[in-house]
Amino acid sequence: xxxxxxxxxxxxxxxxxxxxxxxxxxxxxxxxxxxxxxxxxxxxxxxxxxxxxxxxxxxxxxxxxxxxxxxxxxxxxxxx
Ligand code: SF4
Ligand code: SF4
Numbered sequence: 001x002x003x004x005x006x007x008x009x010x011x012x013x014x015x016x017x018x019x020x021x022x023x024x025x026x027x028x029x030x031x032x033x034x035x036x037x038x039x040x041x042x043x044x045x046x047x048x049x050x051x052x053x054x055x056x057x058x059x060x061x062x063x064x065x066x067x068x069x070x071x072x073x074x075x076x077x078x079x080x
């Protein structure tokens with residue numbers, strides 16, 4: 001039962017090579033669970049990263065991102 005609850009948690013899915021590191025999603029996330037990485041992607045931008053917990057699935061990050069394929073919000077259960 002516990003693992004079922006964890007498995008259904010929403011989280012952002014980032015395609016780091018589509019991310020331009022603009023930080024809009026970081027600023028917009030009401031839970032503060034996104035950050036800009038220290039490394040660079042294949043295009044030379046520092047991509048956004050998920051801290052790993054705390055996402056509510058609100059999708060505000062998705063709606064604030066100007067890059068069509070950089071960030072989505074998934075439910076782990078829905079991916080299975
Ligand atoms: S879905 Fe909401 S809580 Fe989750 S990372 Fe995006 S803005 Fe933050
Ligand atoms: S995911 Fe989108 S909004 Fe967030 S830093 Fe990357 S390009 Fe900007």
